[in-house]
Amino acid sequence: MAKGRKNGLYEGVSEELSALMRRGWADTERHGLEPGEQAPYAARRRAALSALFPGERLVVPSGNLTYRSNDDAHPFRPYSGYVHLTGDRARDGALVLEPRADGGHDAYCYQLPRDSREDDEFWLGYTAELWTGRRPSLAESGAVLGLPCRDVRTAADDLAAGSGVPTRIVRGVDPAFEAAVTTDEERDEELEEALSGLRLVKDAWEIGELRKAVDSTVRGFTDCVAELSRAVASSERWIEGTFFRRARLEGNSVGYGSICAAGEHATIMHWTDNDGPVRPGDLLLLDAGVETRTLYTADVTRTLPISGTFTAVQRRVYDAVYEAQEAGMAAVRPGAPYRAFHEAAQRSLTARLVAWGFVEGPVDRAYALGLQRRFTMAGTGHMLGLDVHDCARARTEEYVDGVLAPGMVLTVEPGLYFQPDDLTVPEEWRGIGVRIEDDLLVTEDGHENLSAGLPRSADEVEAWMARVAG
Ligand code: GLY
Ligand code: MN
Numbered sequence: 001m002a003k004g005r006k007n008g009l010y011e012g013v014s015e016e017l018s019a020l021m022r023r024g025w026a027d028t029e030r031h032g033l034e035p036g037e038q039a040p041y042a043a044r045r046r047a048a049l050s051a052l053f054p055g056e057r058l059v060v061p062s063g064n065l066t067y068r069s070n071d072d073a074h075p076f077r078p079y080s081g082y083v084h085l086t087g088d089r090a091r092d093g094a095l096v097l098e099p100r101a102d103g104g105h106d107a108y109c110y111q112l113p114r115d116s117r118e119d120d121e122f123w124l125g126y127t128a129e130l131w132t133g134r135r136p137s138l139a140e141s142g143a144v145l146g147l148p149c150r151d152v153r154t155a156a157d158d159l160a161a162g163s164g165v166p167t168r169i170v171r172g173v174d175p176a177f178e179a180a181v182t183t184d185e186e187r188d189e190e191l192e193e194a195l196s197g198l199r200l201v202k203d204a205w206e207i208g209e210l211r212k213a214v215d216s217t218v219r220g221f222t223d224c225v226a227e228l229s230r231a232v233a234s235s236e237r238w239i240e241g242t243f244f245r246r247a248r249l250e251g252n253s254v255g256y257g258s259i260c261a262a263g264e265h266a267t268i269m270h271w272t273d274n275d276g277p278v279r280p281g282d283l284l285l286l287d288a289g290v291e292t293r294t295l296y297t298a299d300v301t302r303t304l305p306i307s308g309t310f311t312a313v314q315r316r317v318y319d320a321v322y323e324a325q326e327a328g329m330a331a332v333r334p335g336a337p338y339r340a341f342h343e344a345a346q347r348s349l350t351a352r353l354v355a356w357g358f359v360e361g362p363v364d365r366a367y368a369l370g371l372q373r374r375f376t377m378a379g380t381g382h383m384l385g386l387d388v389h390d391c392a393r394a395r396t397e398e399y400v401d402g403v404l405a406p407g408m409v410l411t412v413e414p415g416l417y418f419q420p421d422d423l424t425v426p427e428e429w430r431g432i433g434v435r436i437e438d439d440l441l442v443t444e445d446g447h448e449n450l451s452a453g454l455p456r457s458a459d460e461v462e463a464w465m466a467r468v469a470g
């Protein structure tokens, strides 16, 4: 919580002002609300969690505001495990699964209620709706989420009263909830693993949201191409702002810091300063994703020739990455080991690097030793969903050592990055970075490329840029 305000211009509140503030407010309670679209899906997700932990109380907090300075908060983003199990985005709350004698659980949510007008908190307090906007009432939230909602201010006492019940909590999300329960660190870790694991296979509603995220992202990339000449006159920031406008208009925000990397910045995996020049003749690596208002994100990369056409050496690198991506995508199908797409793409890149003489062969040996990583440091993809690197805490056996199943959504994103100071490659290769990243849904018989709305091959990219940039 923010520290109390210092140096405010008002010294106090007169009795008369206090009384004036409290009276004359209409009852704005909304009645007759129906459960939201997501409510039945969230109920099924909770049932799956319940089955894993019979007889135990589970506490999944949503999280609190964090402060940039004084009373200026960072935008709030709830813990993804809470969002998945509730469809809710409120702060300062928690989902509780309370064990029943039959082995199942009763679910309810703790939430901040609406402000009472009985005291001055409603206009002076840190959670004051008058400053931050109206919250749904507990009854309104309960109706929309399809979950009973209770006042969070009673949570510590309620949980203490049931302290004999074996309990697990997701740690690191809300210190107040953590202080209210007594739990074991290792068993809490198992709860977090389970929550991450439950998100590996997306349900139909989530797949719909991911499609929306990707479709908005396709429009955002098109915006950026349409504004390339303005970026050339300005900087990478113009690209960042252009994509952000689309993300805020159609979604909640960007799902991660956009990487708008022109020229040699494209060789920096997580370049988010985005303050460099955009020069014709260079490449622009744009890695960005719109996050929907329901908090599902896309994660797409295209590498574009700023002038509209690739140079010969840029095209050689681009084609190698494209081939690797084709090899990786071909390995995405149900029943395939998760690692197969990574291995196929990395082998393809290794073969090119050996053929170019940048890595010593033979290919099998180079690959076994991981020598290609000098030019391609990252893994070839990851699960995608509420988090850009979704399901990151899932059990290794279920994730990287597991197999692909219908409903999983993952990125395939090989890249080659020749650092500007790399003396082991010819000068004209230095400072070139290429990544192509798409979002794939594993289907019953293979995969669907959700981001196929954006061109991928070098020829298609050039033709698209000519069309869009004019
Ligand atoms: N944008 C982060 C990633 O591609 O994993
Ligand atoms: Mn990615």
Ligand code: MN
Pocket: 287, 288, 299, 300, 301, 437
């Ligand atoms: Mn990305």
